[in-house]
Amino acid sequence: MDAQAERYSIDAFHRGEFWLKQPAGKGHRAGMDAMMLAAAVPSPFSGRLADLGAGAGAAALAVISRCPGSTAVLVERSPEMAQYARETLELPQNAHLKDRASVLEADVTLTGKARIAAGLENAGFDFAILNPPFNAPGDRRTPDDLRAEAHVMPGDLPEHWMRTAAAIVKPRGGVALIARPVSLMPVLAAMEGRFGAVEIIAIHPRSDAPAIRIVVRAVRASRAPLSLHPPLFLHETGSDRFCEHADAINNGMASLFGD
Amino acid sequence: MDAQAERYSIDAFHRGEFWLKQPAGKGHRAGMDAMMLAAAVPSPFSGRLADLGAGAGAAALAVISRCPGSTAVLVERSPEMAQYARETLELPQNAHLKDRASVLEADVTLTGKARIAAGLENAGFDFAILNPPFNAPGDRRTPDDLRAEAHVMPGDLPEHWMRTAAAIVKPRGGVALIARPVSLMPVLAAMEGRFGAVEIIAIHPRSDAPAIRIVVRAVRASRAPLSLHPPLFLHETGSDRFCEHADAINNGMASLFGD
Numbered sequence: 001m002d003a004q005a006e007r008y009s010i011d012a013f014h015r016g017e018f019w020l021k022q023p024a025g026k027g028h029r030a031g032m033d034a035m036m037l038a039a040a041v042p043s044p045f046s047g048r049l050a051d052l053g054a055g056a057g058a059a060a061l062a063v064i065s066r067c068p069g070s071t072a073v074l075v076e077r078s079p080e081m082a083q084y085a086r087e088t089l090e091l092p093q094n095a096h097l098k099d100r101a102s103v104l105e106a107d108v109t110l111t112g113k114a115r116i117a118a119g120l121e122n123a124g125f126d127f128a129i130l131n132p133p134f135n136a137p138g139d140r141r142t143p144d145d146l147r148a149e150a151h152v153m154p155g156d157l158p159e160h161w162m163r164t165a166a167a168i169v170k171p172r173g174g175v176a177l178i179a180r181p182v183s184l185m186p187v188l189a190a191m192e193g194r195f196g197a198v199e200i201i202a203i204h205p206r207s208d209a210p211a212i213r214i215v216v217r218a219v220r221a222s223r224a225p226l227s228l229h230p231p232l233f234l235h236e237t238g239s240d241r242f243c244e245h246a247d248a249i250n251n252g253m254a255s256l257f258g259d
Numbered sequence: 260m261d262a263q264a265e266r267y268s269i270d271a272f273h274r275g276e277f278w279l280k281q282p283a284g285k286g287h288r289a290g291m292d293a294m295m296l297a298a299a300v301p302s303p304f305s306g307r308l309a310d311l312g313a314g315a316g317a318a319a320l321a322v323i324s325r326c327p328g329s330t331a332v333l334v335e336r337s338p339e340m341a342q343y344a345r346e347t348l349e350l351p352q353n354a355h356l357k358d359r360a361s362v363l364e365a366d367v368t369l370t371g372k373a374r375i376a377a378g379l380e381n382a383g384f385d386f387a388i389l390n391p392p393f394n395a396p397g398d399r400r401t402p403d404d405l406r407a408e409a410h411v412m413p414g415d416l417p418e419h420w421m422r423t424a425a426a427i428v429k430p431r432g433g434v435a436l437i438a439r440p441v442s443l444m445p446v447l448a449a450m451e452g453r454f455g456a457v458e459i460i461a462i463h464p465r466s467d468a469p470a471i472r473i474v475v476r477a478v479r480a481s482r483a484p485l486s487l488h489p490p491l492f493l494h495e496t497g498s499d500r501f502c503e504h505a506d507a508i509n510n511g512m513a514s515l516f517g518d
Contacts, residue, residue: 030324182484184459185451188444202461202487211487225441228461228470231490 008084010091010176013058014252017065019093022056022084030058033178033213036203036232037129038062039249039256040176040217043168045070047126050168052108053077053121056084057101059129064100066252071100075120077107109160130164130177132157159185162190169220176217187216188226196222201256202231215256229257262358267343272317273511276324276390281315281343292437292472295462295491296388298508298515299435299476305346307339309427311367311420312336318388323359325511328436330359334379335396367391368419376466379427387424389436391416417442421449423464428479432514435476446475447485455481460515461490474515480502488516 011036020030038059039214046069051060054074064072076082082105089098108130114120122164135185135190165175178238179187181202191198195218202211211231234246241247248254268283272294279289297318300308305328310319313333335341341364348357367378367389376382393487417438424434434454438446440461450457454477461470470490493505507513 036325128466179486184485185444185447185486188447192444200488204487204489207489208491214487226443228440228473230463230464230468231461 010093012183014065015092017252018061018097019088019091020058020061021088021091023080030055034058034131035062035250035252036179036213036215036256037131037176038066039252039254040201040215041067041070041127041174042131042257042259043067043254043255044259045127045174046259047071047173048073048124050075050120050125050128050165051077052128052165053131053133054085054103055081055131057103059131060101061088061097062252063095063129064097066255072102073119073125074101074103075106076103077105079105095166096187099255108164111163115167120164122167123170123173124169125168125173127174127176128169130161130165130175132161132177132179140211156184158190162187162194166194166220170219173220174217176215176219178213178215181211181214184214185218187214191216191218195220197224198226199229199257200226201229204231204233206235206237207233208237232256239243262431269352270409271322272321274512275352277320277356278347278350279315279317279320280347280350281289282339287328289314291493292510293317293390293470294321294509295474295515296390296435296437297325298475298511298513299331299460300326300386300388300514301516301518302326302514303518304386304433306432307332307383309379309384309387309424310336310390311387311393311424312390313344313362314340314390316347316362318390319360320353320356321511322388323356325514331361332378332384333360333362334365334367335362336356336364338364341456364452367423368452370422374423374426379423382429382432384427384432385429386427386433386435389420389421389424389434391436391438417445417449420455421446425453425479428478432479433476434479435474437474440470440473443473443475446473450475450477454479456483457485458516459485460488463490463492465494465496467496476516491515 011020041063045067049070049072050064051074054060054076057074060072060074068179074085082103085103104119110118197219199217201215203213204211236243249256270279284479300322304326308322308329308331310333313319313335316333319333323329333344341362346363369377377390456478458476460474462472463470497501
């Protein structure tokens with residue numbers, strides 16, 4: 001095995017519908033989080049999607065793979081990850097999607113003219129999906145670790161990301177974000193006054209365990225009230241395999257909110 | 260049937276463990292909301308409980324009926340409802356609970372010296388349960404009604420009630436509140452900086468329907484992160500009867516959070 005072969009991996013998503021080139025040994029590797037986030041976009045969606053914090057492009061490709069009328073801009077600050085995203089789009093396995101996606105190397109937290117100059121124009125998108133880096137660390141197990149994590153999480157991150165999402169999404173356009181439950185309050189606060197019709201789905205490993213993720217979706221400039229959907233339980237009680245519905249969502253065959 | 264007989268009703272709760280005297284034809288009648296809120300108090304709880312917005316006393320009596328080491332102060336602003344609470348405590352059916360409960364006619368939103376003078380002393384309670392009047396109107400059915408309701412709901416109510424709860428509960432004491440999902444954000448905002456270890460349980464009519472209530476519990480002066488428990492589904496799919504677990508909670512035989 002040579003060193004080059006270990007540097008990255010090329011992984012199948014949606015049962016081979018698209019592939020991702022991503023670093024093998026370090027950083028955040030795309031997986032369930034990106035698929036659950038992408039699944040928040042309604043299946044009939046057509047229009048222009050911004051994937052903020054795109055990494056190698058997993059969530060964006062999942063959306064355009066499931067929603068044939070959509071295009072995506074993969075917004076990624078890290079030059080290394082943006083390069084992986086470009087190489088992902090060049091993979092021969094992704095040739096059928098390539099024309100509907102592009103990579104924009106830009107910092108999501110830019111504001112005003114700097115944001116626009118970087119390529120994130122006002123009201124230029126129909127939907128934004130956000131996978132902010134506060135989801136990156138692995139799940140911690142002890143109460144002390146959970147506490148520490150709650151404190152180190154940059155508190156202004158949801159605010160900065162949601163500010164950009166509100167700027168770039170058209171009125172009545174959508175936003176969706178995946179986060180840990182600990183971020184529920186700052187996420188809702190960052191949406192306040194910008195997005196309405198907030199819908200929340202909690203993701204639980206199984207029906208008797210606390211949520212490990214929340215997916216929050218909302219509509220730009222709506223004033224409709226918040227609603228809490230039934231949660232998603234990933235596994236049947238007593239099993240390590242995904243339950244059928246979670247598997248369908250993970251593989252682009254169902255949307256998370258059922259629309 | 261005489262007029263007197265129609266003025267009030269005397270209703271059994273917890274399968275006859277305690278009874279409630281309440282107005283029959285008007286106002287808010289105690290039911291599932293009060294039982295679900297009471298069920299948020301852990302079964303081993305012993306200490307002094309404040310029931311803020313007690314009405315005729317349903318939630319407080321449900322707690323002291325389930326938790327033998329507890330006492331309760333029923334805080335109610337409305338003179339009429341406070342009188343119902345007093346008469347509830349005088350019912351012969353409630354003789355076994357009477358010595359552990361008292362009624363305090365006071366406005367929960369009082370502050371500072373006025374609050375203390377009204378009988379709500381600083382750090383005088385081990386737990387506070389809140390059933391604010393924004394839950395009073397019946398469920399509305401149309402999106403327009405939901406929107407209107409979201410707007411008319413007094414936005415500062417959670418803040419005022421939680422401020423009082425934070426003042427009267429001892430450090431490491433508990434608070435629990437039942438509300439509509441639309442109030443999730445103001446409730447969490449009102450807890451911020453006052454309570455931690457926030458735990459949320461959503462209550463859904465059934466497993467495929469949005470939540471109709473949230474129960475939010477937290478610990479005074481804790482810095483532990485928020486968690487989302489598995490929700491409570493009231494009915495089995497396709498049935499109008501309470502499922503076994505919901506029935507047990509409703510009848511004081513199980514706590515909502517399993518503790």
